[in-house]
Amino acid sequence: MLERLRDAGLRPTRQRLALARLLFGGGNRHVTAEQLHAEARREEIPVSLATIYNTLNQFRKAGLLREVVVDSGRSWFDTNLENHHHFFHEATGALTDFEAEGLAVEGVPRAPAGTEIDRVEVIVRLRDAG
């Protein structure tokens, strides 16, 4: 973790180390700022909400996290940096990955003049079956 932070040009402070452990210590995950803050409190890591926001944004800028926009109103952060897409279940707010391998998006038009394609994002919105 220490290495990872240093490589990203971020001082390995207590808070950043603890949050990096929560975020990257297990498998891949999606979190909101409030969720991560609650989790830190549970683990008795003393960290303010302001620092949670600072850290998530710094990690994102450093390329350690991605942001996923599925719902206006709150931001999700994603530790999975692989090429992948998302299911989003409106009813429950559940956000899950699916691999981009096997998925083909064909026939995307040319980008408007002066711009180029940064990313093609696919969001599969789910509803309850029935």
Next chain:
Amino acid sequence: MLERLRDAGLRPTRQRLALARLLFGGGNRHVTAEQLHAEARREEIPVSLATIYNTLNQFRKAGLLREVVVDSGRSWFDTNLENHHHFFHEATGALTDFEAEGLAVEGVPRAPAGTEIDRVEVIVRLRDAG
């Protein structure tokens, strides 16, 4: 317009009629609540911001508008109900349509148990060329 509102089960009030004219009177468009409110003021249509929000949400529920989520923090409403997708230019906030004809999304995995696919949304994020 009157018909359209009645068919949607919405009383054709002054405000709804005026807003429907702004939204559906010309070609297709994308608006935020604040944008529509500013436009109404310019046209000297007396309508409160609360009514703008009420109306946009009622129109969306009635299927007269779609919501487009490209940025956490503000909602976009879209008068284009055809099957289409979006370019989003992060730098400028410009949101533009492209037709779904010619676009193929293949290999979308099966929906998780208990759910079914509602919509497959493609967002092409743009950056400045260079």
Next chain:
DNA sequence: CCAATAAATTAGAACGAATCTAAACTGTTG
């Protein structure tokens, strides 16, 4: 037409997510 009634609109308060401020604290360097 005119009540009577239900529905819609409104100003302003409230809310939730996110950012900002400026003061205290901590990691790094020499």
Next chain:
DNA sequence: CAACAGTTTAGATTCGTTCTAATTTATTGG
């Protein structure tokens, strides 16, 4: 270890959106 830049923090602030409760308006059936 001293000095300094970088970081954290509580609390204030901002912004988009929703809520509240009082007023106004549309509809209906007499």
